[in-house]
Amino acid sequence: MAIPVTAIFDIGKTNKKFFLFDENLRELHHEYFKLTPTLDDDGFECDDIYVLCNWIQNTVRKITSSGEYQLKRLNFSTYGATLVHLDADGKPVTPLYNYLKPFPDDICDQFYKQYPQDEHNLHTASPALGMLNAGLQLYWLKYTKPQVFQRIRYTLHFPQYLSYLFTGQLVSEPTSIGCHTKLWDFSRNRYHDWVYTEKIDHLLPEIVPASKTFQTIIGGHAVKVGVGIHDSSSALAAYMMRTQEPFALISTGTWSITLNPYTKESLTRDELNRDCLNFLTIEGKPVKASRLFLGHELDHHLRILNDIFHKEARYYKQIKLQDSFLKKIHNHELTPSFYPATIANPLLSQDVFSSDNWKPNNFESYEEAYHHLIWGLTLLQVASARLALGNSDVKKIYIDGGFIDNDIFIKLLQYYLPNYTIEVSHMPLGSAHGAAMIMQGKQVELVV
Template identity: 65%
Template sequence: MPTPVTAIFDIGKTNKKFFLFDDSLRQQHREYHKLPAVTDDDGFPCDDLPGLTRWIRDTVARTLADDRYTVKYLNFSTYGATLVHLDADGHPVTPLYNYLKPIPDDVVREFFRRYPEADNNTETASPALGMLNAGLQLYWLKTCKPAVFARIRHTLHFPQYLSYLFTGMLASEPTSIGCHTRLWDYHHRRYHRWLYEEQLDHLFPAVVPTTHTFPATLHGHAVTVGIGIHDSSSALAAYMLRTQDPFALISTGTWSITLNPFTREPLTAHELSRDCLHYMTIHGAPVKASRLFLGHELDHQLKRLNTVFGKAPQYYKQIPFIPALINPDAPDTNTFYPETLNNPALVGDVFKQDQWSPARYSTFEEAYHQVIWGLARLQVASLRLALGNSPVRKLYLDGGFVSNTAFLDLLRSLLPEYTLEVSQRPLGSAQGAALIVRNQDHARLTGMAAATSDASAPIARESLQADPGL
């Protein structure tokens, strides 16, 4: 008898993942897919959108044909700050621009001349982050690539584009709009006025709730397809269903993002300058967050250490935590200092010197412990910004750092007043997407926060024909 399953694509910057969950949310299947990077029309690295689309479609077709499973639901969780622009025929106009791609300084200066930075940052609850402020991508295209911009008829956030591939329906949803896009005015709970003044608002389809689904027939099978969700918000939704006690989630990976849905404190200029911002729950309520490019920094430092000490890339995984190798009282000239974190204010709060040398250490193990000690201190500083004065005393940590015992032990020693619970199965965003598409415990989902008027808007009237090959 085939097992009824919910199929989830969890698309990260590094790994593209596919999961099947049964009705009890037990994992029945998983696969990881590495997608080689390509370059965009300016030569900057980016994800291969056509290649990703082929893999997703092929994986769905293969799973539907597998007589071990009956796919009842399909949903998508992806990284944020990424837009897909469609032409009049519903085809992508541009590459999938990388959120690390720089926007020319003169374009940013002109934007902030028209919409003063301090006010715009506060109103949109986001620091200035270049292309990570995804809304600025449209402003950049309009300014720098007018011929390309003229072809755009619709703009979708990345999760909603993957849903569109199977439904042909155009829609926007709250979590993708609210993740440091600079599109949303958190003070007035609507799109920000700059979007209207630049006449860009019409490109975004109407907003539907994150729990919205579409019926679809895929290769002759009836499947309920979700609208998709931003990955950090998806992970948060899964944890909010676990407990009613105040908590914060530290979601780790390339980015470490601390999410605190239990505070309504407005962001201060001090916090904005240290990469604090607001995300959004599935019903449009703000979530105070702080970001740290933690996994990226660790990868950078491991490459340095591997070169200095002649070790294989995965060598660090076999190193046990040795507390004696951590010296909290070491002088500043003998401590770790990050080199790829674009957050000088936060770094300056933690470290007082501006360079370090792994070659000063006699072994890989000693240098590695110093790196992890420094990263744990940075994580604590970032966490405390997101916590503010909220009543949170429980912390969840999931994602790529759950298997790093040195990091976890150091966090616990630095945060003795908090309970830190670690997820041994880093599936938070995938499981959240599964819960949402199935509308499990819908009363709890609805009760997470009051919905905004936009979040309950009707489905977009515009639709394009779904791919007949499905």
């Protein structure tokens, strides 16, 4: 007998993954896909949407034809800040623009001259982040590539495009809208006025709950296909659906996002300036979130350390926390020397690091330099987490994602957050698990 399964494509910025879960949400299978970057029409590196979609569609065909599995449900979680623009034939008009792509200063100035930045940032609960403000990508296209913009008939967030490949249904959903897109007015619980002023509202399809599914035929069998979900929000949903106790989630990876769905505090300008913002839950309710480019920063410095000390790429994984190092921290015998190189957020780190004299080649060993590196990253993470925690009643923190196996990071985090119960989650990658849970019958009511 074929095993009934739920299939999840979990598309991160760094890792592209595929999971199969059984009816009890136990992982049966997973695989990774290495996507070679391509260049967009301006020569900037981006994911190749055609190669990625071919892998996704071929993988689904392989599962449905294997005879080993009965595909009953299919869903998608993806990184945010990414839009797919479709023409009248439903085909992509542009490359899958990278959210790290520089946003032109003149277009940024033009936008904020029309829509004053301080007020706009507060209402949309997002700092000015360039292409990471996905909604501004439409504004950028309108004024820098008008011929391309004129071809756009619909704009989908990335998860909803992957769903559209199988259903043909054009929809939007709250977690993708709410992740620092600058599209949503959190003070009025609707699209911001600029969306209507610029006449882009007609490009954005109907908003549906994250639990919405469409039944379609794949490989001759009826399959329920979800509308997709933003990956960090999906990880949060997995915890919200299985616990009633107030908590925060630190979801680690290329980005480390601290998510607190139990805060009632409004964002302040200072918090916005320190990369703290609001997301939306699967129900469309605000979540206080602080972001840190943690994995990206770690990768940057690992390359430097590996080169200095002539170590192979994964050498750092075998290093454990030395008790003597923690004792020196406790006794205030160490001064942080690490200073972030790729995190352009001095307001976050100015109260953590005393200098920018990070010279890893001055350390006697890889191990010593690595301890200082992780110590610095942990201090950044603690500062970031405290922004999202605020004055809420949360006393429990879950941690999942790529950093949970980093022994030094986890132990230092526990050391610096002694008033919180920290639980490391070894669930099969929270975002995939959340997307699967939603498909297993968890219905939500949209409040937007």
